[in-house]
Amino acid sequence: MSVRSASARYEGLGKSGKGHVSTQSGVLSDNAYGFNTRFENEPGTNPEELIAAAHASCFTMALSFALAEAGHSDGTLDTKAKVTLDKDGDGFTITKSALELTADVPGISADEFAKIAEEAKANCPVSKLLNAEITLTHTLKTA
Incomplete structure (x- = not known):
């Protein structure tokens, strides 16, 4: 019925890599994510x-x-x-x-x-x- 999309980009690998996530709607636009936002509560998603x-x-x-x-x-x-x-x-x-x-x-x-x-x-x-x-x-x- 409907298809929605999002994308993710990761530059560098492992703990030192930095990710960015965006959504089709633009609600998220190059928002940061990575090891530090996932396991160390740094700003980002x-x-x-x-x-x-x-x-x-x-x-x-x-x-x-x-x-x-x-x-x-x-x-x-x-x-x-x-x-x-x-x-x-x-x-x-x-x-x-x-x-x-x-x-x-x-x-x-x-x-x-x-x-x-x-x-x-x-x-x-x-x-x-x-x-x-x-x-x-x-x-x-x-x-």
Whole structure:
């Protein structure tokens, strides 16, 4: 239905390399990322932060639409996602995305809200992606 894109460039290799990430919309434009922004909290972004933003926004939008479909017309949803990166042998694995939701939806019961929120968590596209098969195609330029 829709295709969105982003790009990343890395100059230098390993810890001394510096990356830049941009998005199709221009919201990110040559934003810094690299070892220091990922593991040492220097200014810039990192893949886990971007995944957390994507998951929080996707889930919140899915929940908003599900609540509207269930007949609710007013409310506020505030979600934080915490993405965990753990050491895994010689590399790393994203092991968890913990969604923390604060909501104000007048007229909804706790049971109805819990049911709709669980369905939104399971069915938002980013939740599905985090459990999806990953494929890769590549082209290697030779020097």
